[in-house]
Amino acid sequence: MPRKPSIQKLIQDLEPNELREVIKELCNLDPKNKQFLTLYLQNSQSSDIDGVIEEAKKRINKHLYGRSMFPKSDLAGARKTVVEYTKILKDYPILAADLKLYYVESGTEIINDFGEMHKGFYSSMESMF
Incomplete structure (x- = not known):
């Protein structure tokens, strides 16, 4: 049975625009994803x-x-x-x-x-x- 590629490998193979689209879809999928990304990407003063x-x-x-x-x-x-x-x-x-x-x-x-x-x-x- 072939091994599935890791998420890290899949992400590395994506183009920047494709990666942005995946991130948008994750944010639309669950509000907690959006909260996590907001806190992760912004510093504490702006979040x-x-x-x-x-x-x-x-x-x-x-x-x-x-x-x-x-x-x-x-x-x-x-x-x-x-x-x-x-x-x-x-x-x-x-x-x-x-x-x-x-x-x-x-x-x-x-x-x-x-x-x-x-x-x-x-x-x-x-x-x-």
């Missing part, structure tokens, strides 16, 4: 890093609370959001840590507001770091 952080926090909150202020506790969705945005923020480790801390703080707030939760809830908070 909208605060907007990315706020969007991530809103998504985490939506997974934990839903539309109301009663706990929805979609821990898997909230953790997935943290992981996705941590990848986007790979060049900003302090901001990635801030998102992880926000996840734990939000979970702690749920515990304070609504009382004891199941063991998995605590394990999820504990294992974030």
